Amino acid sequence: MNVLVTGGAGFIGSNFLNLMVPRYPAHRFVCVDKLTYAANLQSLEAVSGAANYALERVDIADWDAVDRLFAKETPDLVIHFAAESHVDRSILGPRDFVKTNIEGTFNLLEACRKAWGNTKEGAKKQGLFHHVSTDEVYGSLGDEGLFTEETRYDPSSPYSASKASSDHLVRAYSRTYGMPVKITNCSNNYGPRQFPEKLIPLMIQHMLERKPLPIYGKGLNVRDWLYVDDHCEAIWAVIERGVVGETYNVGGNSEKKNIEVVDTLCAIVAQETGTKVDELLGLKTYVTDRPGHDLRYAIDATKIRRECGWTPKETFETGMRKTVRWYLDNRAWVEAVKSGEYRKWMDANYGGR
Numbered sequence: 001m002n003v004l005v006t007g008g009a010g011f012i013g014s015n016f017l018n019l020m021v022p023r024y025p026a027h028r029f030v031c032v033d034k035l036t037y038a039a040n041l042q043s044l045e046a047v048s049g050a051a052n053y054a055l056e057r058v059d060i061a062d063w064d065a066v067d068r069l070f071a072k073e074t075p076d077l078v079i080h081f082a083a084e085s086h087v088d089r090s091i092l093g094p095r096d097f098v099k100t101n102i103e104g105t106f107n108l109l110e111a112c113r114k115a116w117g118n119t120k121e122g123a124k125k126q127g128l129f130h131h132v133s134t135d136e137v138y139g140s141l142g143d144e145g146l147f148t149e150e151t152r153y154d155p156s157s158p159y160s161a162s163k164a165s166s167d168h169l170v171r172a173y174s175r176t177y178g179m180p181v182k183i184t185n186c187s188n189n190y191g192p193r194q195f196p197e198k199l200i201p202l203m204i205q206h207m208l209e210r211k212p213l214p215i216y217g218k219g220l221n222v223r224d225w226l227y228v229d230d231h232c233e234a235i236w237a238v239i240e241r242g243v244v245g246e247t248y249n250v251g252g253n254s255e256k257k258n259i260e261v262v263d264t265l266c267a268i269v270a271q272e273t274g275t276k277v278d279e280l281l282g283l284k285t286y287v288t289d290r291p292g293h294d295l296r297y298a299i300d301a302t303k304i305r306r307e308c309g310w311t312p313k314e315t316f317e318t319g320m321r322k323t324v325r326w327y328l329d330n331r332a333w334v335e336a337v338k339s340g341e342y343r344k345w346m347d348a349n350y351g352g353r
């Protein structure tokens with residue numbers, strides 16, 4: 001099976017490839033990535049020499065490049081992670097989000113339609129498009145309730161609006177052209193190899209550097225945290241056992257207020273580094289809130305559990321400790337990302353391709 005993994009050099013995509021490339025030697029995995037600021041090929045070092053792995057530097061928003069890629073690779077399965085993914089960046093500059101998340105998804109769907117045909121008219125080839133999406137498409141919950149697959153879309157940020165648009169396009173291709181698609185809408189991921197602009201790696205890094213820990217608003221916003229490998233396993237479970245055309249919500253059943261996340265991280269980092277916890281707690285700083293900040297996300301994952309037999313393996317406590325240890329053991333990874341040196345290395349090695 002030829003598997004195109006878009007966004008494979010990012011946080012979740014690279015963790016996915018690190019799990020699946022060695023596990024399925026008979027499948028060929030092609031990482032399709034523009035290599036934006038959020039990509040890091042160091043994250044793929046363990047698989048980059050594998051016989052069943054290849055890298056294609058492609059901007060999915062560039063139709064000609066996508067068309068050429070599909071002519072060369074004709075995939076059986078597309079797992080679509082590639083996106084601009086950071087909410088704060090979408091507020092500062094939404095254009096790239098519309099380009100990559102909407103136009104990029106559209107280009108991939110068009111390329112699949114060209115390669116696989118219209119199943120309503122008899123498919124040329126059996127394929128599957130797995131779209132990796134987010135719980136943010138549902139907007140914000142109040143103090144009660146959970147997102148189900150039937151919850152109305154109500155996105156708040158340019159990021160979540162662009163992801164919602166991409167979900168609509170994927171469903172439209174299923175209904176109109178009979179394209180075999182599946183969608184997963186997942187809650188907040190954390191774990192190794194996450195770019196240190198997101199809450200958890202940013203806080204760990206600031207603790208190590210004794211910098212202020214910026215908490216938006218009052219720190220009372222709630223997220224449902226899931227360890228990244230559990231998300232990757234959920235995607236594979238849906239690909240293998242989910243029903244074509246269906247959507248599955250994925251979550252960790254692990255709701256935490258942001259302030260609780262920061263306090264837990266302070267405790268773990270203090271233990272793991274032999275620091276006094278009060279020194280880290282004293283770095284907490286309340287800052288201006290994010291505009292349009294969703295109050296609460298929480299997932300009802302009954303459907304994926306019932307139909308695909310998936311449940312998360314890590315608890316918040318075990319996953320957080322693993323994550324802190326990874327960042328402590330891989331300070332060079334973070335330093336390289338932050339200093340821009342790795343960016344320069346990638347441009348020197350992959351620039352102009």
Ligand code: NAD
Nearest residue numbers: 007009010011012034035036038039059060082083085189
């Ligand atoms: P990330 O920002 O870490 O990685 C995104 C990857 O996509 C990078 O490697 C980047 O180079 C690549 N990319 C960006 N624009 C591209 C383009 N035009 N062409 C080709 N490649 C491009 O993101 P992530 O956190 O790994 O998220 C992956 C997917 O999962 C996204 O679709 C995101 O919406 C979704 N998701 C993320 C989370 C989370 O908590 N991180 C939760 C639910 C869903």
Ligand code: DAU
Nearest residue numbers: 085086087134135136187188197198199214215216221258
């Ligand atoms: O819910 C899934 C989504 O989770 C994904 O679709 C997104 O790609 C991913 O980035 C994430 O979005 P969030 O906005 O929830 O994640 P972030 O890490 O940016 O923020 C988590 C919470 O922490 C949020 O309530 C904002 C807050 N926060 C964030 C940062 C970066 C702070 O209080 N301080 C910070 O410095």
